[in-house]
Amino acid sequence: MEKSVARVLYGQGTSLNLTSRKIKAVPECVFRIKKLSVLQLNNNSISALPAELRSLRRLAELHLGNNALKELPAVLGHLESLKKLYLFSNQITVVAPEVMGGLHNLVVLNLNHNQIQRLPPEIRSLHGLQHLSLLDNQLEEVPAELGQLTSLTELNLTSNNLSGLPQQLYQCEELTKLYLARNKLTSLPEGIWALRKLQVLDVAGNKLFMFPVRFHLLPLRELHCEGNRFVRCEPMSAVQDAEVLSLKELVARFVLLEDRIRSSLVHRMLPHYPALTALAAAGSCCELCLNPFLTTWLECVHFISPKKDMKMTSVRVVPVRALLCSYKCLNTQGHSYYGEDPSTVSVSGEGSCKQERDQNSGGD
Numbered sequence: 001m002e003k004s005v006a007r008v009l010y011g012q013g014t015s016l017n018l019t020s021r022k023i024k025a026v027p028e029c030v031f032r033i034k035k036l037s038v039l040q041l042n043n044n045s046i047s048a049l050p051a052e053l054r055s056l057r058r059l060a061e062l063h064l065g066n067n068a069l070k071e072l073p074a075v076l077g078h079l080e081s082l083k084k085l086y087l088f089s090n091q092i093t094v095v096a097p098e099v100m101g102g103l104h105n106l107v108v109l110n111l112n113h114n115q116i117q118r119l120p121p122e123i124r125s126l127h128g129l130q131h132l133s134l135l136d137n138q139l140e141e142v143p144a145e146l147g148q149l150t151s152l153t154e155l156n157l158t159s160n161n162l163s164g165l166p167q168q169l170y171q172c173e174e175l176t177k178l179y180l181a182r183n184k185l186t187s188l189p190e191g192i193w194a195l196r197k198l199q200v201l202d203v204a205g206n207k208l209f210m211f212p213v214r215f216h217l218l219p220l221r222e223l224h225c226e227g228n229r230f231v232r233c234e235p236m237s238a239v240q241d242a243e244v245l246s247l248k249e250l251v252a253r254f255v256l257l258e259d260r261i262r263s264s265l266v267h268r269m270l271p272h273y274p275a276l277t278a279l280a281a282a283g284s285c286c287e288l289c290l291n292p293f294l295t296t297w298l299e300c301v302h303f304i305s306p307k308k309d310m311k312m313t314s315v316r317v318v319p320v321r322a323l324l325c326s327y328k329c330l331n332t333q334g335h336s337y338y339g340e341d342p343s344t345v346s347v348s349g350e351g352s353c354k355q356e357r358d359q360n361s362g363g364d
């Protein structure tokens with residue numbers, strides 16, 4: 001080992017490889033190589049990192065895969081030049097917020113095969129992070145702050161215990177690859193269609209029963225979705241309850257419609273009422289007539305062929321959620337939207353799409 005260290009210390013190189021040397025602690029002589037930029041310590045028995053590591057001010061790449069770390073060592077938060085950090089196959093359970101705060105320049109963070117249960121909101125400090133991999137951990141949720149990682153191009157959350165994802169994920173506009181296989185996801189964030197660069201999506205082995213609204217607008221090239229609980233298309237007749245909109249909904253629809261007209265009084269006055277503006281922002285529009293609604297809609301489904309509609313090689317048809325404003329729209333001819341049967345969807349998840357659901361998520 002001394003030979004390797006001496007070679008780097010007195011030679012031209014800036015990379016030191018101490019892989020598979022049965023090391024329990026980083027040898028002190030290493031800290032004398034101030035020019036060191038790559039340090040490989042994979043396949044050892046390292047359980048802690050000493051504070052002296054921070055003297056390596058040029059260290060850009062640190063490989064600590066297959067060691068015995070139980071947490072992210074605090075000293076890592078002082079390695080401000082660090083761009084790539086590999087910590088796969090340790091026994092890490094905790095990611096300390098302080099460490100995240102110091103890793104401003106990190107581009108790659110690999111924490112695969114650990115026992116991490118949660119990520120701190122401070123993960124937002126990793127402004128430059130492009131690849132984040134947490135394959136095979138025990139995450140039950142990820143913080144909304146993940147949406148602030150706007151440089152992220154690849155996110156791997158395969159094999160965790162996630163039952164949902166934060167809506168803010170749609171803010172990661174650079175995302176091209178998203179791996180979510182083998183979790184417990186029952187739905188994907190509604191805003192996901194805004195990921196205009198997403199090319200690969202793997203959601204195999206979850207509990208999805210359909211894809212979110214406008215899913216087919218994603219520029220996907222690869223979609224893996226086997227092993228879910230997608231609704232099937234088995235149309236049958238259904239009884240429709242009379243549709244009675246609340247006064248709030250009626251007014252909201254009027255205001256939202258008027259607001260589209262630039263010369264209208266509503267459009268000009270709305271900005272003066274921030275509470276109303278915020279309320280209006282929560283509105284959506286009917287996929288058929290394109291008219292706006294606020295909190296009452298018919299939750300429907302249409303079946304998309306990835307091959308035809310998304311120009312992918314995948315052959316199976318996938319269900320995509322669609323929101324319609326009224327039975328009037330649903331009952332018009334010449335469209336391919338179906339109401340869904342909430343009983344079969346929510347209980348067995350294997351259900352057919354049959355009857356209409358009138359969803360009121362907005363209270364009063």
Ligand SMILES: [Zn+2]
Pocket residue numbers: 286287288289290291324325326329
């Ligand atoms: Zn409509």
